[in-house]
């Protein structure tokens with residue numbers, strides 16, 4: 001989504017912004033190595049994708065893992081690009097278009113600043129609350145947005161499930177959009193009078209410069225556990241990437257979960273920097289936290305608790321999402337809102353009023369006599385949190401249907417298998433976005449983890465590679481009062497096989513399996 005109003009930015013201004021390390025060249029002016037005078041060239045928008053170029057755009061030709069954006073410079077020029085931003089490697093193909101070319105050593109590193117410049121620094125003109133962490137980013141962002149709405153703001157939301165601009169819903173393909181799209185989105189939000197935005201900040205975004213040129217009024221940290229080790233070299237580097245969000249260029253204030261060991265390390269790191277004030281929260285009774293959730297009463301559909309904060313604040317609160325981890329998410333949102341200037345009672349009211357988050361601990365009803373849940377847990381920490389939470393609210397048997405994605409962090413597969421086999425009574429291992437891999441090989445790695453649980457403590461493990469078959473199996477075996485959780489896809493609507501996405505909706509398949517069973521039972 002882009003603003004309707006076109007920007008008019010002279011390219012000469014960009015050359016000044018980027019300073020002496022940027023070369024501006026224009027073959028048509030006979031200038032190959034000297035800084036050219038980009039003269040009358042005017043930029044009216046920006047994109048990193050040749051397929052999305054609009055006339056007047058600056059096309060950012062970025063080096064990628066599969067291609068170099070410069071490979072598509074001719075296509076961008078044909079679509080009306082006014083100039084190209086690239087690195088020395090992409091220069092030849094960019095210059096061949098005869099458009100002005102801005103060459104910098106690392107275009108991703110400046111892309112956020114450049115995109116913010118193109119759109120007139122829109123993020124600086126709204127309240128921005130960014131949330132990072134391995135788990136809880138989407139949930140906290142939904143809760144924060146609800147709090148901002150309760151405070152009377154027209155809101156924006158940016159995250160994995162969807163983006164929202166005022167009341168309008170926009171599909172989302174990444175958790176955190178690329179910098180060019182992000183600043184365009186902020187500008188479009190301003191045009192619609194959005195005054196406050198809640199957004200998710202992934203570690204990919206921090207590593208790939210997607211949030212450059214964006215300063216968060218409040219940056220929130222939920223937790224860190226193993227994930228994305230296909231992208232980050234190890235847990236330490238993953239943590240350090242997340243920690244970037246809490247440095248002065250990115251955050252004005254930090255809100256950090258003290259119950260998480262990486263959260264405590266982050267508190268020390270930010271405090272040592274001495275530039276970003278930190279406020280902490282705990283839902284597990286840490287007396288050192290600035291804000292605490294006490295007297296937590298867990299229920300099958302949500303929790304009630306008391307919020308205790310600085311200056312004698314103490315008030316009743318609730319969250320309509322089950323599990324202790326959602327009390328933690330609610331605290332993250334409440335404290336984030338308070339640090340953003342929302343009165344605490346409004347923050348508490350907004351969080352309590354939030355509707356469920358699509359595909360997160362979502363109950364599915366078809367008249368069955370057991371509890372059926374769809375949840376987006378697709379990493380060891382989330383599987384553990386979800387199974388522990390569901391165990392607390394059921395006397396019956398707990399079954400999980402779970403797989404693990406192909407072409408992504410392989411080291412988490414045995415950990416997911418182990419967590420499922422340790423914490424559930426029954427596990428059905430199945431397929432989940434195999435991409436280019438053999439689903440049985442992925443399941444094999446999960447089985448390795450499951451086998452580490454001692455026999456007497458291990459859940460009954462069944463393998464059914466066909467996901468619909470696996471869901472039906474779990475449904476057919478469920479007894480009254482049991483819980484079946486279908487993990488991994490949550491709000492997603494497809495199964496990724498090779499480069500194709502085949503329609504697959506866990507909620508629909510689960511509903512259908514339960515209806516079929518009821519029909520069979522009725523005779």
Ligand SMILES: CC(=O)N[C@H]1[C@@H](OP(=O)(O)OP(=O)(O)OC[C@H]2O[C@@H](n3ccc(=O)[nH]c3=O)[C@H](O)[C@@H]2O)O[C@H](CO)[C@@H](O)[C@@H]1O[C@H](C)C(=O)N[C@@H](C)C(=O)N[C@H](CCC(=O)O)C(=O)O
Nearest residue numbers: 048049050062064065066067068069072174175176202204
């Ligand atoms: C690992 C990663 O994040 N990769 C991102 C990266 O892709 P890449 O380096 O492979 O790009 P490439 O395909 O080689 O293309 C190079 C350049 O050519 C451009 N291009 C390519 C083809 C074309 O026809 N025209 C064109 O202009 C591309 O836009 C790109 O700028 O740059 C692309 C756009 O510039 C992103 O779309 C792509 O995200 C892919 C789709 C992705 O799946 N990313 C995931 C892992 C991700 O970012 N996830 C996090 C959330 C993680 C979490 O769950 O916490 C997220 O924030 O979404």
Ligand SMILES: Nc1ncnc2c1ncn2[C@@H]1O[C@H](COP(=O)(O)OP(=O)(O)OP(=O)(O)O)[C@@H](O)[C@H]1O
Nearest residue numbers: 134135136137138139160325360376377382385386
């Ligand atoms: N605070 C938390 N601690 C542990 N697990 C959580 C927490 N919050 C949510 N989860 C689990 O993680 C799943 C994903 O939650 P959510 O979408 O809010 O997190 P996320 O950080 O946005 O995830 P992702 O990066 O995978 O998009 C939930 O469905 C739930 O199983």
